[in-house]
Amino acid sequence: GESVGLHLPTLSVQEGDNSIINCAYSNSASDYFIWYKQESGKGPQFIIDIRSNMDKRQGQRVTVLLNKTVKHLSLQIAATQPGDSAVYFCAEKQTGGFKTIFGAGTRLFVKA
């Protein structure tokens, strides 16, 4: 069935280093992809999104890369800070559809 998965369940990085969180998706009909950050006891917080007509999009300290050929999505966080410690979810959606499918999440630990 449709699924969005992550390669690594946990990622530990040193403060100041760059982080890369990866995600694979299986539904080739998906054309809208979103990254969310979720801190303990909070709801998911939108980070950045990308549509299938793009392969790269940059925000503040974050970059999302989309490779449609291999159905792969990644989130790059530059100069990772302790405040970046959280669980990160990728999500996929079909434009015009109603359902957003979330992956299982990657927990990011930032060591000071």
Place this chain on the structure above:
Amino acid sequence: GAGVSQSPRYKVAKRGQDVALRCDPISGHVSLFWYQQALGQGPEFLTYFQNEAQLDKSGLPSDRFFAERPEGSVSTLKIQRTQQEDSAVYLCASSRARDQPQHFGDGTRLSIL
């Protein structure tokens, strides 16, 4: 401005009781989503509203789950005859349109004893 507000933040109920969870979306947001999040998992889609119309309820686990948004703003998720497997965090999200970024509330943590 104010974000998405959910109440109560925590709800404990005995098996068999009915519960009602409330969501106040961001003012003016047309789209409203409900999700269920089990511990250590990503959110799972339950249902979608566009204004007051429930356009997709394919994710509701059973007919014990019912959602409404009668005036196109506040929404309520009701669970009848609760069971232990209903224990989860229930998240509400709203957006300007269905293909725009969703803004989430902090959820209601439901525990069924």
